[in-house]
Amino acid sequence: MGRPPVRRHRPSPNDGVPPDDNPTEILELDEPYDDLYDEEIEGDYRDDEDYDDYDDYEDYDDYDDRGSGSQDRASDEARDGVRxxxxxxxxxxLLDDSDEREDSEYVDEEDEEEPDTQREGRVRRLLKWAAVLAVLVGLSAAAFFGARELLGFGYEDYEGPGEDDVILHVEEGDVTSVIAAKLAELDVVASPEAFVKAGEDDERVxxxxxxxxxxKTKMSGEAAVRALVAEDARVGHLQIRAGTKLFDVIQPDESVTPGVFTLLEQASCARLNGEDTCVSAEELRKTADSVDLTELGVPEWAAEHAQDAPKGRKLEGLIAPGVYDIRPGGDAEEVLSQVLTASATRLEAAGLPDAAEQTPYTPYEIxxxxxxxxxxxxxxxxxxVSSVIYNRVEDGMRLQMDSTVNYPSKRPLLTTTEQDRLKVTPWNTYAMAGxxxxxxxxxxxxxxxxALNPADNEYRYFVKCEKDGRSCFNEEYEDHQADQKDARARGVY
Incomplete structure (x- = not known):
């Protein structure tokens, strides 16, 4: 059973302060309500004679402050009769001045228009009430948020390290708030705020x-932050380096360079709720041999040639170097589709297939x-090097590249033997043309x-002649032999 989330609240500025040190501000109005009401009545209902008397005052508002006490008894009785x-x-x-004047027999049509001084006084009173209302709204909002802090209804948070395994996908451009929302949706945390608050002081987030x-599901915000920034939290991650082959290669020092299939197997592995998600390299190879390549995400310009390749080699060169993320738990087709679809985009960014139209070769040959x-x-x-390949093929020469002889070998060497160069394979450019x-x-x-833009020269030969890997290039075979002899003498190879 999952533990119920607990409620967290942020510290309030009033925490620990005695009640008497937090007085409530009392607002006092300039004019009592009763006075305003009387002024409204006495200022609006008067006979013609009294109205003329009021015009004698220079400041109409002063009269409102003095009230009706300054009038004689006859005027009071007349107003009482009207009321x-x-x-x-x-x-x-009471508030409709137009209807009052229209219905009253004591108001003359010439007096229907409200005096400017009276209208200005009413506007000032309305503005005062609006200001009071705004203050009251502000105080109500402050009281609500203060109560929210004191009573603890801020955000929910689980307790503990969590329960069931779950996979979170962080996509390009996801900021902390987006990650927090995804975690809450997966029930990793009880609320996005739990993760955001826990990660505020951790720059690794x-x-x-x-x-x-x-x-895991039902983790506290702090536990989720620790788990997400841990070194082993990321799964399904792999990097394919340039030159990597589909199969493993054993180096002269007996170390093993993992091939693409092995790297994909390792990336697919995770242990979710007690079950392994690994997809073996052999299963990946068999899937590549049996499924239509275009269904796996291989572009049509490449699939039409790769489909005829020997078994196990159909995907060679079609998974571009770079970093990939695959979701653990998928089968062989899903794993291959994720990397091949991403790779097709990278190959397109590199210029294939369109740029190949400027060369004598197809995009796959490039x-x-x-x-x-x-x-x-x-x-x-x-x-x-690209220029040497172009020039040799154009002249009808065999490429005679040791890298092509070594390709199917599990233990390739920098140089090859005569016996190696006599083996006929789909890749041995000593034994085949083109x-x-x-x-x-x-x-x-x-x-x-x-490959799309070779150097403009007449080189047809090259040999590694520097310990940093640089080669010496020649147009004539005699010069090439001389560079070979010099490189051996200097211990380059």
Whole structure:
């Protein structure tokens, strides 16, 4: 059973202050209500003779303050008669001056217009009442929010570390308030305020990155903040580096460089409520071989060529380098669809397929060239390596790239043996003319750019000649052999 949320309230400025030190301000009105009422009656109902007398006063408001006591008995009796007569009439409003003058036999038509001084006095009184009303509204609002703080009906919050596992998706552009709302919707916290208040003093909350995070339901705001900024909170996250192949590679020092399928398997793994969500690399490979690639998100310009690739290699080069976030708990198709759909957008941003129209190659062949460029040289040499590929293919020469010979090998080396170069595979450019059948790794945007725009030169040979990875390029084979000999002598390879 879940624990009921508790109510939190913010400290009030009046907490701990004795009652006598918090006096309630008393507002006093300038004019008593009864006086205002009498002035309204006495100022509006008078006979013609009395009205003329009132005009003799220079300040009409002064008369209102003195009242009727300054008049003689005859004037008082006349006004009393008018008031008694008015009280006998049903439906007459005290506030409707127009109707009163129209119905009264004591008011002349020439006197129907209200004097300016009387109208100004009424406006001033209305303004006073409006000011009083505004003050009362302000005091009522202050009393409400003060009571809210003192009585504790601020925001709800759970207690404890939580119960069931749940996945939160933080998207690009989500600010703290949006994250808090998502947490409340997932029942991770009892209210958005619980998370916002708990994270006010933790700057790490502002650094939460887009992705998937494993949390629990019914966590306190503080527990949710701690869990969300923890290093192991993010799940489904992977990074594919440029040149990464689909399968694992064992390096000369026996270390293993994970392939794309292994990276996807690791990213898919999470333990939700006691159950593992891992999708194996083998299951991912079989799915890629059996499902229509376009249904997985592969662009049509690439799918028509990749569909004919050898088993296990159909997706080579189609998952672009970069950071990906996949939601744990999905099957193999869902995992592949998430990364392939995102990758298609990245390939398009790199210029494919449109920019390939300016070259002699299809967009898929540009991807093949870019993958060789990526594995044969450092970024500074990319345009020259691309130029060598263009020039050799144009001249009908075999590419003779060691990277293509090494591609299907689990233990590739910088150099290859004669026996390796004699093996016939869909990728061995020593044993075959033209380009390999598929890419041989994941090319970076820089490598794709070089494949689309090779350097303008006549180079046909190159060899790694510097320990920083730089190569020496030549037009003639004799010069190429000389650079090879020099590089070996200096221990470059």
């Amino acid at each position: 008694d007569d008015r009280d006998d009439r049903d439906g007459l409003s 502002l650094g939460i990155q887009p992705g998937y995070y494993q949390l 991807l093949v060239i870019a993958s060789i460029v990526e594995l044969e040289g450092v970024e500074a040499d990319f345009p020259n 380009l390999p059948q598929t890419p041989i790794g994941a090319p970076s945007p820089q490598a794709i750019e070089a």
